[in-house]
Amino acid sequence: MLKILTSIVCILVSCSAFAQNDVKEDSIILKKIYSTSLLNGNSYQWLDYLSNQIGGRLSGSINAQLAVEWAEKELKKIGIDKVWLQPVMVPKWTRGVTEFAYIETEPGKTTNVPICALGGSVPTFIGGTKAPIIEVKHLSDLEKLGIDQVKGKIVFYNRPMQADLISTFSAYGGCVDQRYSGAAEAAKYGAVGVIVRSMNLRKDDFPHTGSMSYGTLKNKDKIPAAAISTNGADLLSSMLKLNPNIKFNFNMNCRTWKDVQSYNVIGQITGTTLPNEYMVVGGHLDSWDLGDGSHDDGAGVVQSMEVLRLLKEIGYKPKRTIRVVLFMNEENGLRGGKKYAAVAKNKGENHVFALESDAGGFTPRGFSFDCDTANFDQIKSWKPLFEPYLIHYFVKGRSGADIGPLKKEKMVLAGLRPDSQRYFDYHHAKNDTFDAVNKRELELGAATMTSLVYLFDTYGVK
């Protein structure tokens, strides 16, 4: 009995010593990861090239193809085990010449306002679609107004993002229905066009584009849809209050083409002992066409590439197979994400973990996790390791659009959560450019992602 007790005590003591050693070793490795990213990182240089030498890269564009070739070449340079392109057909939509719009108070008296076509919109009439304009706050307002008051008019959706929500993503979620479904809904009531207040918490002159859907509308019933800058929306709203009979004219020659060939770009470090367990880090390589897509999602792309580069740089050999996946077509189709998941399923690849960075290159605050309680408890036990880096935000929630299709039981999906305050100042707009990204903030994000990947590789998914 004494022997048994002694054994138990010994086991307990050695377990506890082991656990302490691990924590110490983990914190040394995290320190190495952060220091390497901040002192000798490559994410910022990569972003400089992607943003300033390639630029905006909407699916199906020449720039998107250039980005694919560049990413493949750069991943090969870092000397990982395997780099390849995964074919995927993507939609192709082009903006055409720069849009214009004006408010007409009486014939010949006009005021220009900044607009841009929503992604996927049909064009206006040649020379412009001009009509009286009616302001609403909610999609449901149309039902109250009825066909009589909407028919033949342009519908102006003007519900602002709710500024007192601390997460700007919640504020976005609370009004993006106007952009996504506004045209489909207004068309049902006979509207001839749709103008949507930009999803932006700041008052400025940048219209913000983004995806939209016509739902089940037939081609002949589709109406053109544009975003107006927040300053433009406020002006239009106040002019409408003064005179409800003003007209609005907007001109766009955007166009949807046949699907074209594109690619997800994939790089891999093959696992040493558990090569058949796959862990993915990724962002999306496509962007909208107005800016150069530095925050959305150039940052996520270079941070994901950097995860593999940092693991190599610090000499860490993962047990599991770590993949970086640069998804194509997140913005207007999610074809890349769906394709990657379909191929993985088809090949019977056992994906145990996926992490996406698609919320901007700002100071990282933590992650949101789509996982079960056992895994979330394990994650919470790692919180002290992240404290020196001011990473404090570990919540259950959504992960990322591109990795969503991978979801299955006993898998951890995670999304990097940077500070969100400035994200919608730039999101889908002309000012989403390289100069809006801070080098240190970007590098801290890359290190934070790498640290999580390291911990999951070391301790596994429960």
Add this chain to the structure above:
Amino acid sequence: MLKILTSIVCILVSCSAFAQNDVKEDSIILKKIYSTSLLNGNSYQWLDYLSNQIGGRLSGSINAQLAVEWAEKELKKIGIDKVWLQPVMVPKWTRGVTEFAYIETEPGKTTNVPICALGGSVPTFIGGTKAPIIEVKHLSDLEKLGIDQVKGKIVFYNRPMQADLISTFSAYGGCVDQRYSGAAEAAKYGAVGVIVRSMNLRKDDFPHTGSMSYGTLKNKDKIPAAAISTNGADLLSSMLKLNPNIKFNFNMNCRTWKDVQSYNVIGQITGTTLPNEYMVVGGHLDSWDLGDGSHDDGAGVVQSMEVLRLLKEIGYKPKRTIRVVLFMNEENGLRGGKKYAAVAKNKGENHVFALESDAGGFTPRGFSFDCDTANFDQIKSWKPLFEPYLIHYFVKGRSGADIGPLKKEKMVLAGLRPDSQRYFDYHHAKNDTFDAVNKRELELGAATMTSLVYLFDTYGVK
């Protein structure tokens, strides 16, 4: 006995119910504070005026006087109980015409580099001080080099901020000795001037000024000191490696004048039940002269003003007397902070709490506290109240330069701690301007400060 037990149980139950009610009520009030700041705040408008209509406001300048008058007027507008100016004599130093500098590889072959005089520096010779230049990393390097190698030369301090420290303030603390004491030290070894690498983690072309001291040097022994931009420092260093015989020329006609009259601006809401307990919130009204001082410390000024405005706006009547103090001369003398503390001591005012915002108008992360364990324990018990606002950082540490002189036992000193990653991109440089401040980040800081003031007023200092 039963009666006694019943009484105890009743007391316990009512205490616990009371505590729960409090927490609920506190969280409602915090929500009100944050919502009012984000939906109906005034800090950003105030900062717009202070930055864009007044601009840089170095102690003793006309702009500093305009800022005093503006702040007094604005505080009177918000209808608090008392607003006044507290006289304080401040140093007056002027930069003169824009400085210039060049590296001379051989006579007639020169390369310009961006410099600016350090605050308090003596001028160069008329037409410039030109001499061979020697690079060092540490003040202590001079002793190793000795008078022989330093005499007649310009000393170039080129130790960069340590990029792998997560707090950029720690990185700053680790190399600001070069700026503050570099000239005094180099003069002892017969140097004729000092060039200091800007305290900036970014590679760019902005020289960053800041305070310096000649220590006990006599006037005749003082040598001119300038900051060089980080890009300029890298260029100079690599040119020195190629040719150690290059010369450096810099020209500055800065000057120190007699002290002039200035003011701290003070506003007060008088406490209802404990008017003789004073709580201070503040920032410093002066700034360096290169930019418009939006982050340093326009942000702290308007956030402190906003604390009192928000308390009034939500209808909260503090038990204690709450003062906003806009200190003059933090940057190059701390005369305002010292004066306020001296007057308070003289009048026997019992200051129990002071909070300073002087670390930029970025997303608030928490506070650092200079206080005893009992008070820090109380603060930690409030952490859950701040969680919805992503405020997570509560540490013991330094508070703020201006409120430091108030320090005494049984008093809580606190400093707002915003995200520090971008602070030194702007600190004391020409690009510390209004456009570098995000409205929401500024407003979140004001709300976070107000929430702490509310809690300390409600629960008192232990």
